[in-house]
Amino acid sequence: MEVDLGAVRKNALAAQQCLHTDEPGIVAVVKADGYGLGAVAVSAALHEAGCTRFFVAYPDEAARLRQILPKAEIFVLHGAPPGYEADLAANRLIPVISTPLQREGWTRAAGGAPFALQLDTGMNRLGFSAAELAAHGPSPTPCLVMSHLAVPEEPAHPLNESQRDGFSAMLRFFPGLPASLSASSGIFLGAGYLFDWVRPGAALFGVNPQPGTPNPMSQVVRLQAKILQVRDVDSPMTVGYGATHRVARRGRIATISAGYADGVLRSLSNRGSAVVGGVRVPIVGRISMDLITLDVSDVPEGAAHEGGLADLIGPDLVVDEVARQADTIGYEILTSLGQRYARRYLPAA
Ligand SMILES: *Cc1c(COP(=O)(O)O)cnc(C)c1O
Numbered sequence: 001m002e003v004d005l006g007a008v009r010k011n012a013l014a015a016q017q018c019l020h021t022d023e024p025g026i027v028a029v030v031k032a033d034g035y036g037l038g039a040v041a042v043s044a045a046l047h048e049a050g051c052t053r054f055f056v057a058y059p060d061e062a063a064r065l066r067q068i069l070p071k072a073e074i075f076v077l078h079g080a081p082p083g084y085e086a087d088l089a090a091n092r093l094i095p096v097i098s099t100p101l102q103r104e105g106w107t108r109a110a111g112g113a114p115f116a117l118q119l120d121t122g123m124n125r126l127g128f129s130a131a132e133l134a135a136h137g138p139s140p141t142p143c144l145v146m147s148h149l150a151v152p153e154e155p156a157h158p159l160n161e162s163q164r165d166g167f168s169a170m171l172r173f174f175p176g177l178p179a180s181l182s183a184s185s186g187i188f189l190g191a192g193y194l195f196d197w198v199r200p201g202a203a204l205f206g207v208n209p210q211p212g213t214p215n216p217m218s219q220v221v222r223l224q225a226k227i228l229q230v231r232d233v234d235s236p237m238t239v240g241y242g243a244t245h246r247v248a249r250r251g252r253i254a255t256i257s258a259g260y261a262d263g264v265l266r267s268l269s270n271r272g273s274a275v276v277g278g279v280r281v282p283i284v285g286r287i288s289m290d291l292i293t294l295d296v297s298d299v300p301e302g303a304a305h306e307g308g309l310a311d312l313i314g315p316d317l318v319v320d321e322v323a324r325q326a327d328t329i330g331y332e333i334l335t336s337l338g339q340r341y342a343r344r345y346l347p348a349a
Helices: 005-018 031-035 039-048 059-068 085-090 100-110 130-136 158-171 319-325 330-336
Strands: 002-004 053-056 073-076 094-097 116-118 144-146 179-183 197-199 221-233 251-256 273-276 279-282 292-295 309-313 344-346
Touching: 002 005, 005 039, 005 344, 031 039, 031 330, 039 053, 039 059, 053 059, 059 073, 059 085, 085 094, 085 100, 094 100, 100 130, 130 158, 144 197, 158 179, 273 292, 279 292, 309 319, 319 330
Parallel strands: 002 344, 053 073, 073 094, 094 116, 116 144, 144 179, 179 197
Antiparallel strands: 002 221, 221 251, 221 309, 251 292, 273 279, 273 309
């Protein structure tokens, strides 16, 4: 697995440019081990590029980040579950508080330590509802007020404007405080969705924030697997578990060293693809735990050879396309990548 830290940095700058401000408006989301790419490496690269604020989901993820970024502001999206307050405060981590009970617990345990407040504006997932805010009030004062969009990848969806307007209305309780509504896709909905800070995650790692339009982001990941064996096959042979692929004509099968245990989703069996010797080839047969079989009959003799490499994600097979083939989203492809890959980080220039 190759992770291009220069591309991560470029994507952060592209997001920053959408903001039309020099303020450090980007808060990088690096939860789930930096979307599977290695939170420590990508966060260090983003920090060097000037990013000083980060979001993760769990207190443990935040504690790990704190070890390499002693001065960064690190926010914990899951907030301060009861019992975690002292640990969070000791590490100077900032919980994103979503319930009146959590806010009470944090105030009691951590005194005046900073926290972010999450408001629910129509996603119905996490955050104070408008009614809860009215009932429990805006005090004590948070260091950040945020909400999250449910359908930002569909610009015409009416929920976007409804959430934005609901957020603006609730912000009247918090005059002068930094506000944040948009993640990767929301950044591209226009100026009205930017507020003070934006929270890109997937876009930093090359996922297209507005599917259906050209991807403004650079690709970050290249995933290659070694060809362990190439064999000649002919009709009426079958390939792999369940004998689900029937060979129709004389050809060749290359078996490569990756499988569903490495995050190549088993749903790509008989429908995904790879690139060998510059040629797009189909995944044939079922994906095994550690092996995948490719039909390399159309690859020039010699280009598909034992010891050679196949791209499972790469410049000619981008993460969003792999996701389409697997009937999922780029987020799931990236966060499923396993821990067995040898990782090579290309340094930011
Ligand atoms: C995951 C997450 C983000 C980042 O979302 P992307 O779509 O990956 O940019 C931002 N904010 C919240 C609250 C999240 O849960």
